[in-house]
Amino acid sequence: MAVLPLNYYDLTETFPAGGCVVCSLVERDVHRFLDSHLYEYVNTPETHAKMRGSRGLCATHSANLVEFGASVLGITILHAAIMDELLKTAGEPTRASSAFGRLRGSSGSSLANKLEPDSPCMACAALERAEAQHIGTIAEYINDDRLREAYAASAGLCLPHFKQVLRAAPDSTRADTLTQLQLPKWKALKAELDMLSDKYDANHNDEAVGAEADSWRRALELVSGKRDVFGVRRST
Numbered sequence: 474m475a476v477l478p479l480n481y482y483d484l485t486e487t488f489p490a491g492g493c494v495v496c497s498l499v500e501r502d503v504h505r506f507l508d509s510h511l512y513e514y515v516n517t518p519e520t521h522a523k524m525r526g527s528r529g530l531c532a533t534h535s536a537n538l539v540e541f542g543a544s545v546l547g548i549t550i551l552h553a554a555i556m557d558e559l560l561k562t563a564g565e566p567t568r569a570s571s572a573f574g575r576l577r578g579s580s581g582s583s584l585a586n587k588l589e590p591d592s593p594c595m596a597c598a599a600l601e602r603a604e605a606q607h608i609g610t611i612a613e614y615i616n617d618d619r620l621r622e623a624y625a626a627s628a629g630l631c632l633p634h635f636k637q638v639l640r641a642a643p644d645s646t647r648a649d650t651l652t653q654l655q656l657p658k659w660k661a662l663k664a665e666l667d668m669l670s671d672k673y674d675a676n677h678n679d680e681a682v683g684a685e686a687d688s689w690r691r692a693l694e695l696v697s698g699k700r701d702v703f704g705v706r707r708s709t
């Protein structure tokens with residue numbers, strides 16, 4: 474048997490845990506990335522250069538650092554370096570600061586352009602690498618018994634990740650397997666949502682609510698994906 478990629482085992486173990494497996498693993502991978510860069514790599518020249526160039530992290534990943542209780546010292550050191558970079562960049566003479574530039578009113582936008590990042594947020598880049606690996610492994614190995622059974626035991630992929638694995642499927646056989654695995658998840662959830670809305674109906678308000686009680690919450694994630702995975706893209 475060919476050597477399986479390392480994340481194959483992460484996928485088979487995490488699939489049945491509930492929620493979209495790609496969202497869950499990507500979230501875990503990005504948290505680990507942030508953690509290691511704020512502890513192990515905070516003083517490496519490479520981290521400093523990247524953080525100076527990218528002008529820090531995007532707003533979501535910066536907020537994550539606070540939420541995860543990242544090292545205050547790590548954040549402090551890196552942001553002192555970013556401030557130093559911004560001051561240096563703003564202090565450099567520019568062509569637009571000449572009399573001609575001022576007359577054309579372009580000195581503001583010239584400085585704004587110099588302050589633009591030269592690379593994306595490091596954590597967003599880590600997120601996209603992790604996501605591509607997990608999507609690629611699911612698409613490639615979905616006809617492998619263990620992975621297929623793990624998917625069958627799961628709540629299904631969120632809609633954006635389901636579309637990604639479908640597009641990454643190397644052939645129609647694997648695309649068909651993915652579809653046969655995902656559609657029953659939607660059917661089951663729809664039945665739970667219907668049951669819940671019936672019970673909210675005034676005519677049935679004495680019926681006890683069962684496992685479908687949190688189906689609306691699961692539906693939010695199954696349709697839109699996790700906030701920390703899909704709420705962070707700063708491509709515009």
Ligand SMILES: [Zn+2]
Nearest residue numbers: 493496631634
């Ligand atoms: Zn997802």
Ligand SMILES: [Zn+2]
Nearest residue numbers: 531534594597
């Ligand atoms: Zn980011």
